[in-house]
Amino acid sequence: MSIDEDTAAKVAKLARIQVESQDLVGLAKEFNDILGFIEQLNEVDVEGIEPMTSVTPQKLIRRSDNITDGDKQTSVLKNAPLSREGFYAVPKVVE
Amino acid sequence: MANLNSLTISEARDKLKSKEISSLELTNSCLSAIDEADALGAFVHKTPELAIEQAKRADEWLKKENAPDLCGIPLGIKDLFCTKGVESQAASRILENFKPEYESTVSQNLLNNGTVMLGKLNMDEFAMGSSNETSIYGNAINPWKIDDRGLTPGGSSGGSATAVAADLCLAATGTDTGGSIRQPAAFTGIVGVKPTYGRCSRWGVIAFASSLDQAGPMTKTVRDGAIMLEAMAGNDPKDSTSANIEVPKFEAMLNGDIKGKRIGIPKEYRLDGMPSEIEKLWSDGTEMLRQAGAKIENISLPHTKYALPAYYVIAPAEASSNLARYDGVRYGRRAALSSGDGINEMYEKTRAEGFGPEVKRRVMIGTYVLSAGFYDAYYNRARRVRALIKKDFDEVFADGIDAILTPTTPSAAFGLGEMSDADPVQMYLNDVFTVTVNLAGLPGVSIPAGVDKAGLPLGLQVIGRPWEEGDMLNIAYSLEQSAGLSAKPSKWW
Numbered sequence: 103m104s105i106d107e108d109t110a111a112k113v114a115k116l117a118r119i120q121v122e123s124q125d126l127v128g129l130a131k132e133f134n135d136i137l138g139f140i141e142q143l144n145e146v147d148v149e150g151i152e153p154m155t156s157v158t159p160q161k162l163i164r165r166s167d168n169i170t171d172g173d174k175q176t177s178v179l180k181n182a183p184l185s186r187e188g189f190y191a192v193p194k195v196v197e
Numbered sequence: 198m199a200n201l202n203s204l205t206i207s208e209a210r211d212k213l214k215s216k217e218i219s220s221l222e223l224t225n226s227c228l229s230a231i232d233e234a235d236a237l238g239a240f241v242h243k244t245p246e247l248a249i250e251q252a253k254r255a256d257e258w259l260k261k262e263n264a265p266d267l268c269g270i271p272l273g274i275k276d277l278f279c280t281k282g283v284e285s286q287a288a289s290r291i292l293e294n295f296k297p298e299y300e301s302t303v304s305q306n307l308l309n310n311g312t313v314m315l316g317k318l319n320m321d322e323f324a325m326g327s328s329n330e331t332s333i334y335g336n337a338i339n340p341w342k343i344d345d346r347g348l349t350p351g352g353s354s355g356g357s358a359t360a361v362a363a364d365l366c367l368a369a370t371g372t373d374t375g376g377s378i379r380q381p382a383a384f385t386g387i388v389g390v391k392p393t394y395g396r397c398s399r400w401g402v403i404a405f406a407s408s409l410d411q412a413g414p415m416t417k418t419v420r421d422g423a424i425m426l427e428a429m430a431g432n433d434p435k436d437s438t439s440a441n442i443e444v445p446k447f448e449a450m451l452n453g454d455i456k457g458k459r460i461g462i463p464k465e466y467r468l469d470g471m472p473s474e475i476e477k478l479w480s481d482g483t484e485m486l487r488q489a490g491a492k493i494e495n496i497s498l499p500h501t502k503y504a505l506p507a508y509y510v511i512a513p514a515e516a517s518s519n520l521a522r523y524d525g526v527r528y529g530r531r532a533a534l535s536s537g538d539g540i541n542e543m544y545e546k547t548r549a550e551g552f553g554p555e556v557k558r559r560v561m562i563g564t565y566v567l568s569a570g571f572y573d574a575y576y577n578r579a580r581r582v583r584a585l586i587k588k589d590f591d592e593v594f595a596d597g598i599d600a601i602l603t604p605t606t607p608s609a610a611f612g613l614g615e616m617s618d619a620d621p622v623q624m625y626l627n628d629v630f631t632v633t634v635n636l637a638g639l640p641g642v643s644i645p646a647g648v649d650k651a652g653l654p655l656g657l658q659v660i661g662r663p664w665e666e667g668d669m670l671n672i673a674y675s676l677e678q679s680a681g682l683s684a685k686p687s688k689w690w
Binding site: 104107110113114116117118119120121130132133135136137139140141142143144146148151152153154155156157158159160161163165174177178180181182183185190192193194195 | 294299434509526538539541544548549577579582583621
């Protein structure tokens with residue numbers, strides 16, 4: 103599997119990371135180096151092996167469905183880059 | 198008497214309890230050492246006022262009978278841990294000025310034991326790196342020096358390793374996703390413990406790869422590692438993967454008696470072209486365990502060679518998902534926008550300027566392996582290989598092996614900048630002996646066990662059975678006693 107510039111651009115878009123067009127060649131090369139390394143996994147016989155979801159056999163614990171926290175608007179907004187009237191503020195999303 | 202900052206936790210504990218010293222004296226000694234050590238780049242956010250306040254409180258507690266072992270002990274905390282009201286930015290620009298409104302469970306557990314926080318420690322950005330060179334703060338530098346070069350302390354917990362090795366604090370917290378506690382511990386001649394997955398809560402630890410991340414102690418001795426792990430560990434309802442298993446008294450398990458213990462030596466860890474010094478370190482360590490009465494057995498972990506490639510699918514995949522939260526909306530940095538920029542431009546510009554090159558690379562690799570059409574070929578295949586890697590360990594443990602001995606790293610510390618022209622995969626090879634442990638969720642400890650020709654420290658790794666950190670640490674303790682290393686870096690900073 104070889105990654106070209108178009109694929110690199112598509113991946114950058116999916117990851118929501120702006121990449122300048124002149125940097126796409128280098129990026130595609132790095133991807134290919136890493137993916138070339140990963141390709142070794144194709145040598146392994148994984149027939150009948152389930153993909154691992156958890157290293158410990160324990161089941162995920164469910165907490166009871168109660169409200170245990172809240173009323174922390176100031177605290178929640180404290181680190182926001184931009185907030186207004188108790189909300190996070192972002193550029194206009196809907197025209 | 199030597200400077201107080203060079204004490205171990207256990208030595209300081211005894212002196213604090215006998216009132217020979219106060220936590221305030223001990224803390225001030227560390228604070229002075231830190232101020233003289235800016236050249237090492239270890240402490241990136243210093244919190245001297247907080248430390249002094251906590252030391253005074255600890256001294257009050259020490260007047261009473263019930264003070265815990267760690268009461269009054271000054272520690273450094275890796276920048277990956279959220280600490281209330283104190284910068285916690287994972288060495289990333291994207292978390293610039295982020296001051297959490299809450300405290301991570303692990304650092305809170307330590308505070309509940311009366312510890313003192315001296316400040317936050319340098320690391321690779323989002324714990325992605327093996328040399329501390331991806332940090333927004335600049336490099337941390339290894340206190341060990343053999344020529345004009347600055348050497349890496351390893352990574353990602355490079356600042357923690359430097360701070361402990363240079364006696365800037367008595368011990369530090371680290372985190373380990375693929376070797377990030379053990380590799381820097383080996384490079385700086387200290388002890389680093391990566392506990393069983395689920396032993397320490399991940400709540401409030403900035404996430405990299407959630408199925409692999411574990412916090413652990415970085416200390417001057419194995420005994421200190423045992424004392425500190427006991428305080429950090431414990432079940433936490435806020436982390437659904439935290440194990441509801443009682444935390445043993447780890448220190449009490451250190452008796453150095455390893456007679457009859459069955460130690461496995463995995464043949465797959467004997468790499469082609471392995472430096473003879475590493476080869477010798479490993480066989481010397483094996484001999485020390487044999488002399489101490491352990492039974493040495495050759496074992497096979499056949500899928501070892503596939504651990505790194507599996508890791509470099511799974512860790513970036515989880516990272517791409519975890520790091521999606523850095524969008525410039527709720528916390529951290531937001532890029533300056535041009536007129537007409539919408540929400541997508543905000544995300545893309547924020548993440549482009551907020552993340553460094555290695556983080557971007559891994560987020561994008563992760564995005565790729567999870568994308569439609571490749572999910573099965575890469576991500577699911579890697580998770581199936583991971584199951585086989587774990588099965589390798591399950592089988593040797595089922596055969597009665599108590600622990601496994603390997604080198605921690607394939608080399609001693611290298612020079613800063615020396616890997617900058619290599620392709621990313623070369624840097625990843627640093628974790629070749631450590632990454633299997635994370636994939637299998639096992640405990641592992643690196644201890645200083647020798648030096649190379651130039652006099653740089655080298656580490657051996659003991660891998661334990663799940664939840665048997667106590668037994669693993671006792672084997673490490675025996676090895677530490679036999680190796681009898683006491684060299685420290687001489688002060689050049």
